[in-house]
Amino acid sequence: MVGVLMGRRLPLAVCFVFGLVMFLQYFSEHPVAINLNQTILDYWQIVFAFTLIVGIFTYFKNNVTQISRGSDRPFRLVGLAGFVSMPLLALIWGIKADTPFMWMFENVQAPMQSTVFALLAFFVASASFRGFRARSLPAAVLLLSALLMLLSRSNIGGFFSEGLPEIANWIRDYPSMAARRAILIGIGLGSLTTSLRVIIGIERTWLGGDK
Amino acid sequence: MEAGTIVAGILTLAILSFLYRDNPVYKMAEYLLIGVSIGYVLVITWTNTLVSLLFEPLWTDSNLWLLIPFVLGLLMWARFHRKTAWLSRIPIGFMIGSGAGVAIPAMLYGRTLKQMSATITPLMDSSGVPDLSGLIVIIGLLTTLSYFYFSREHKGYFGGLAKLGTFFLMIFFGTTFGYTVMSRMSTFIGRMEFLLTDFLRLTN
Amino acid sequence: MKRLEARHWTFLGLFVVVTITMLLNIKLEMKVSPYTQDMYTYIESLPEGSVLIISFDHEASSLPEIRPIALAVLRHAFKKGHKLIGVSLLAEGTLIGYRLMRQTADELDLEYGRDYAYLGFRPQYIAAILAMGESIQQTYPRDYLGAPYEQFELLNTVENYNDVAAVISIADGSLTTHWIEYGQARYGVKVLGAVTAAMVTTYDPYLASGQMYAMMGGLRGAAEYEKLIERDGGGARGMLAQSSAHLYVILLVVLGNIVYFVSRKQGGGS
Structure with a gap:
């Protein structure tokens, strides 16, 4: 019973108090408010770090469960080996430059991760051929705008390198920027109202389930 | 050739093999x-954050106030048991509340008002020449x-305004698409530079 | 072996275009855009010894694009005698930032702790940006390798953003937004962006409103910056391949549309 009541009321109260405090301290230059602000910001980073650790533990737990069930066992074992190796290397040799930890990051993690991202270049090329079509006037405007940007940032010489970039920069700086600004303002107002709803307890989806 | 270059080269090729189709080498x-x-x-979270912000000052300087975020952090672990899972909502409430509190002035002042005021610029310069670019920004916005x-149906006069808005949006999406293509190509070019220069040594 | 599909041919085309143009190893001349010029002019015009925070707000995935951008900016700032403090608000940027700062500082025989310092990672970026506005030392009591903040000559002169000329956010995502909306709006610190091309249009409104002081973007931006500092790097080397890849995509779009309109005329649609 206590759990059921406190499970929602206490977190909502904590959310309300810290939301209000962090909002109000914005308007104060008093040393107490500044200290309180700094303290809460430090605590926030620490608690957030714990949430990362919890997430990492969940990855480990799920993998162990899946391995015991036999699903994708060899692949998951490789993944787990990679996962365990990083803290082990850091523990033994530290995290300075020229340590095995750094070596793993630079020769295993970074190359693979950037190559995964590089695959997108191929999918963009494929999508350009198969999906990027002037089916309507707005679609044609989108297409022309994209092609203009690509041409203006290519070094082909002549007008393409001299005059076109100026036209493209103007489009980027004015009509394109205006639409982006409208989106930004829309998101800003949306975030503002959502934040208010969270603090006063109307928006409660972050509480998760109903207990 | 350094061992690191060989390992990085083989792993790069393993990832690129996905372009043909999904395969065990890629999956591995x-x-x-x-x-x-x-x-x-x-490792980075532990060494760079928890040790320097929490454990060092807690154990070395005996800063007992830090027990508060420590306990809040530990409460996150309560979510692994059904009966205690509700406790993890307390640190979440702390983070969500703090985030919402600082977001209000940032969204209002740092974003909305600043962006609105930047839109309202004089439509003519001091010599009376109209600033068409500024006018386009206002119309576009x-x-x-x-x-x-x-909240209102996109019909008639208002529908026309909204329709004009879609053209500005399309220009923005097109511009963004163009720049995104550049970005993806740059990433691929970077990987190819590694493969051709460091791994295969076909160029300098 | 499966038969190659249409998408495989477009993949192969891109692969061939980029490989050939990279093997040609030709350097292209280019005009510097006003965006990159503004960034360069700002760093160039700062008095020697100005303190800059370099924030590595990116992941390893964008490293091929970010690396030339970061190297160009770091080399320029170090060469001008500015003091750099490195931080990272994304875990993956942490080691990259550490490595790049060391590499560029070593090129000029600069001393750690006096000419530059690397503070490392903080996990909650909004909290970290706001906390540094109050006290950088309290936010980072120790540097990346665990040495106390007060041990370093450079760091002893810096309490918060008031002692910093600007923050340069090297980003592949929206983290620069937080530097602007929290750091700049609240504490008035000047924010400059060195970002991937994909993020350029996201930041255009901030550049136009003056909330972001200057911004350079993408591999092309890096190539332009390399031209300004007269030192070639990954940007300049990649420009022929980059331009060719753009033209290849344009060709694909045009071909795709021709196929579409022809099939529509024949009543097949697409």
């Missing part, structure tokens, strides 16, 4: 990448906002 590399990345985050206004 993918799982390894996920494992190593998560192990990396664990208002018509795009009209497009996102759903």
Whole structure:
């Protein structure tokens, strides 16, 4: 019973108090408010770090469960080996430059991760051929705008390198920027109202389930 | 050739093999990448944050106030048991509340008002020459906002404004698409530079 | 072996275009854009010894694009005698930032702790940006390798953003937004962006409103910056391949549309 009541009321109260405090301290230059602000910001980073650790533990737990069930066992074992190796290397040799930890990051993690991202270049090329079509006037405007940007940032010489970039920069700086600004303002107002709803307890989806 | 270059080259090719189709070599590399990345985050979070912000000052300087975030952090672990799971909502409430509190002035002042005031610029310069670019920004902003206004049906005069807004949006999406293509190509070019220069040594 | 599909041919085309143009190893001349010029002029015009925070707000995935951008900016700032403090608000940027700062500082025989310092990672970026506005030392009591903040000559002169000329956010995502909306709006610190091309249009409104002081973007931006500092790097080397890849995509779009309009005329649609 206590759990059921406190499970929602206490977190909502904590959310309300810290939301209000962090909002109000914005308007104060008093040393107490500044200290309180700094303290809460430090605590926030620490608690957030714990949430990362919890997430990492969940990855480990799920993998162990899946391995015991036999699903994708060899692949998951490789993944787990990679996962365990990083803290082990850091523990033994530290995290300075020229340590095995750094070596793993630079020769295993970074190359693979950037190559995964590089695959997108191929999918963009494929999508350009198969999906990027002037089916309507707005679609044609989108297409022309994209092609203009690509041409203006290519070094082909002549007008393409001299005059076109100026036209493209103007489009980027004015009509394109205006639409982006409208989106930004829309998101800003949306975030503002959502934040208010969270603090006063109307928006409660972050509480998760109903207990 | 250094061992690191050979390893990086082989793993790069393993990932690129996905372009033909999904295969066990790619899958192995993918799982390894996920494992190593998560192990990396664990190390960096532990050494760079928890040790320097929490454990060092707590044990060395006996700063007992830090027991508060420590306990809040530990409460996150309560979510692994059904009966105690509700306790993890307390640190979440702390983070969500703090985030919402600081977001209000940032969204209002740092974003909305600043962006609005930047839009309102003189439409003529001191010599009386109209600033067409500034006018286009105002028209673009208002018509795009009209497009996102759903409390009124997009018909008649208002529908026309919203329709004009879609053209500004298309220009923005096109511009963004163009720049995104550049970005993806740059990433691929970077990997090819590694393969051709360091791994295969076909060029300098 | 499966038969190659249409998408495989478009993949192969891109692969061939980029490989050939990279093997040609030709350097292209280019005009510097006003965006990159503004960034360069700002760093160039700062008095020697100005303190800059370099924030590595990116992941390893964008490293091929970010690396030339970061190297160009770091080399320029170090060469001008500015003091750099490195931080990272994304875990993956942490080691990259550490490595790049060391590499560029070593090129000029600069001393750690006096000419530059690397503070490392903080996990909650909004909290970290706001906390540094109050006290950088309290936010980072120790540097990346665990040495106390007060041990370093450079760091002893810096309490918060008031002692910093600007923050340069090297980003592949929206983290620069937080530097602007929290750091700049609240504490008035000047924010400059060195970002991937994909993020350029996201930041255009901030550049136009003056909330972001200057911004350079993408591999092309890096190539332009390399031209300004007269030192070639990954940007300049990649420009022929980059331009060719753009033209290849344009060709694909045009071909795709021709196929579409022809099939529509024949009543087949697409």
